Amino acid sequence: MIRLHGVRFGFRPEAALLDGFDLDVPAGTVTALLGPSGSGKSTVLRLVAGLLTPAAGRVDRPPATPGRAAMSVVFQDPRLLPWMTVEGNVHFALEAAGVPRAEWAGRTAPLLDRVGLSAAAKARPGALSGGMAQRAALVRALALRPHVLLLDEPFAAVDPLLREDLQAALQDLLAGLDTTVLLVTHDIAEALMVADRVVVVVGRPVRVAAALDVGLPRPRGAEARLSGELLGLTRGVRAALGS
Amino acid sequence: MKRPLPHARFWATLAAVLVGLLLWEGLARVLASPALPPASAVARFAVTMFQEGGLLEDLATSLGRVLVGYTLAAALGLGLGGLVALGGTVGAGALGAVQLLRPIPPIAWVPLAILWCGLGDKSAWFIVFIGAFFPIFTQVAWALAGTPAPYLELAQSLGASRWLVLTRIRFPAAAPGILAGLRTGLGLAWTSVVAAELVGAQSGLGYRIQMHRLVLETEGIFVGMACIGALGFGMDLLARRAERWITRGAA
Numbered sequence: 001m002i003r004l005h006g007v008r009f010g011f012r013p014e015a016a017l018l019d020g021f022d023l024d025v026p027a028g029t030v031t032a033l034l035g036p037s038g039s040g041k042s043t044v045l046r047l048v049a050g051l052l053t054p055a056a057g058r059v060d061r062p063p064a065t066p067g068r069a070a071m072s073v074v075f076q077d078p079r080l081l082p083w084m085t086v087e088g089n090v091h092f093a094l095e096a097a098g099v100p101r102a103e104w105a106g107r108t109a110p111l112l113d114r115v116g117l118s119a120a121a122k123a124r125p126g127a128l129s130g131g132m133a134q135r136a137a138l139v140r141a142l143a144l145r146p147h148v149l150l151l152d153e154p155f156a157a158v159d160p161l162l163r164e165d166l167q168a169a170l171q172d173l174l175a176g177l178d179t180t181v182l183l184v185t186h187d188i189a190e191a192l193m194v195a196d197r198v199v200v201v202v203g204r205p206v207r208v209a210a211a212l213d214v215g216l217p218r219p220r221g222a223e224a225r226l227s228g229e230l231l232g233l234t235r236g237v238r239a240a241l242g243s
Numbered sequence: 244m245k246r247p248l249p250h251a252r253f254w255a256t257l258a259a260v261l262v263g264l265l266l267w268e269g270l271a272r273v274l275a276s277p278a279l280p281p282a283s284a285v286a287r288f289a290v291t292m293f294q295e296g297g298l299l300e301d302l303a304t305s306l307g308r309v310l311v312g313y314t315l316a317a318a319l320g321l322g323l324g325g326l327v328a329l330g331g332t333v334g335a336g337a338l339g340a341v342q343l344l345r346p347i348p349p350i351a352w353v354p355l356a357i358l359w360c361g362l363g364d365k366s367a368w369f370i371v372f373i374g375a376f377f378p379i380f381t382q383v384a385w386a387l388a389g390t391p392a393p394y395l396e397l398a399q400s401l402g403a404s405r406w407l408v409l410t411r412i413r414f415p416a417a418a419p420g421i422l423a424g425l426r427t428g429l430g431l432a433w434t435s436v437v438a439a440e441l442v443g444a445q446s447g448l449g450y451r452i453q454m455h456r457l458v459l460e461t462e463g464i465f466v467g468m469a470c471i472g473a474l475g476f477g478m479d480l481l482a483r484r485a486e487r488w489i490t491r492g493a494a
Contacts, residue, residue: 050399050400051399051400071400072401073397073400075393075396079394079397081394081411081415083416092401092411095407096403096404096407098402
């Protein structure tokens with residue numbers, strides 16, 4: 001699980017972005033951190049990723065174990081290295097994580113196949129569409145078999161129809177995994193489609209306005225989008241965002 | 244990827260060159276001065292120079308000097324530029340200090356070069372080195388220090404080692420900048436060798452055009468200049484080809 005306890009973060013103490021911030025993400029669940037732009041949700045993700053260090057408080061996450069990385073991140077931009085092939089980008093991540101070379105192909109090929117990128121394995125990222133590139137970024141993150149997967153507005157930069165495809169691909173990839181997922185998003189529908197629990201954050205310093213459980217089984221299909229539960233939860237989230 | 248020169252542009256350029264040559268020919272015939280021989284006379288003189296030999300030797304001498312000075316500049320520029328880029332505050336200080344020497348044009352180093360190395364090859368190597376080193380060193384340092392922050396953040400999130408970050412991210416990200424520096428350096432190396440030979444040597448293309456001035460063979464000056472221009476153009480063309488070939492595929 002991921003646990004943040006009493007976390008403070010800010011470049012100036014009097015204008016802290018986070019102060020006494022607590023968050024629990026139970027092991028094996030998908031938690032969406034939902035809030036308006038600039039609410040500090042990406043900062044929370046970077047603190048969990050270890051890319052930022054808190055000024056006070058604790059950030060706990062599971063350590064790496066043999067064959068599994070502690071965590072991996074999918075950023076808003078695919079962040080594929082343009083001088084490597086798609087496959088090369090995944091292999092680079094595995095190499096950085098210390099995975100033996102003999103395992104690279106066996107970890108990469110099945111995932112690329114599942115997101116429909118087998119034919120693009122040897123392509124350069126410059127030749128991919130935005131959606132394909134973000135799929136490749138998902139594959140790179142999951143090839144590490146991370147205990148924690150951190151998604152930083154991963155589909156915010158693609159158009160709405162493609163976004164739904166990518167949400168479906170993500171749900172499919174996560175099915176059957178015990179990975180703990182923290183999804184940062186400002187898209188209410190995305191949070192409700194993908195997550196088991198939606199934590200709404202507002203204000204500065206950031207506080208949790210509401211935490212709602214989405215009681216639908218995953219993966220969720222297109223019909224879930226229009227279900228009564230989701231519509232009711234949408235109202236709840238909107239109310240929390242307005243508070 | 245091969246991209247042919249657009250035909251229209253090629254023919255337009257050729258036409259402009261011909262018009263220029265005709266204007267030159269006409270002006271020279273009207274003036275009839277030994278200081279401006281007509282294009283046709285220069286062409287005839289070039290044929291004689293090639294037949295007599297000597298021109299090719301001078302050409303080879305100049306090229307050899309560029310090769311030595313440029314190789315030294317490239318090796319040191321790459322090495323020191325890399326050290327400075329990765330050397331933190333000390334590196335930034337060193338880069339700043341070297342920047343103070345950069346505005347001094349290579350030709351201003353010629354008196355020192357003659358004083359330190361005498362007339363001849365060593366002097367020319369030194370000037371070529373000075374001309375090529377600064378752009379290469381600076382570009383390498385800037386390119387290696389300027390790795391886009393998102394790539395570094397990605398590497399950090401993957402737990403990549405410093406070595407892996409250097410060889411697989413910093414260096415390839417810097418490759419276009421480094422290659423541009425090497426190409427700029429080559430152009431300046433060629434400019435510098437001519438400058439060095441005009442005063443600091445007793446052979447080479449620069450020396451040859453100076454000699455033609457002393458004996459008032461203006462045609463010879465033109466032929467020498469044309470050779471210098473053609474070789475510089477050719478080298479830049481080759482460098483561009485190499486650059487494109489190396490960076491092919493990468494966006």
